Amino acid sequence: MTNPKEMLEVYQFEGCPFCRKVRQKMTELGLDFIARQVDSEDRTRVEKVSGQSNVPVLVDPNNDTVMPESDDIVEYLEEHYS
Ligand SMILES: N[C@@H](CCC(=O)N[C@@H](CS)C(=O)NCC(=O)O)C(=O)O
Numbered sequence: 486m487t488n489p490k491e492m493l494e495v496y497q498f499e500g501c502p503f504c505r506k507v508r509q510k511m512t513e514l515g516l517d518f519i520a521r522q523v524d525s526e527d528r529t530r531v532e533k534v535s536g537q538s539n540v541p542v543l544v545d546p547n548n549d550t551v552m553p554e555s556d557d558i559v560e561y562l563e564e565h566y567s
Pocket residue numbers: 500501502503504538539540541553554555556
């Protein structure tokens with residue numbers, strides 16, 4: 486797999502099982518990504534980028550995509566980057 490031109494970003498935190506699922510998929514697909522750290526007690530950072538407070542959120546600057554929901558993210562990654 487060739488990595489996308491612009492680096493993918495994942496808003497996440499370590500203890501979040503939904504975030505782990507997304508990180509594992511990125512690794513499985515051999516994708517480089519920037520892990521944007523979200524404070525589990527302060528969602529300001531993810532709210533700014535996505536308009537909602539849940540993590541994970543994928544940002545794909547290659548397609549102007551900002552996406553919450555781990556299952557949707559996994560499906561998107563498989564569709565675009567496998
Ligand atoms: N259905 C969502 C669930 C995501 C979720 O519940 N994430 C937790 C962290 S593990 C969260 O951000 N909850 C909102 C909160 O704690 O305010 C997904 O699959 O991504």
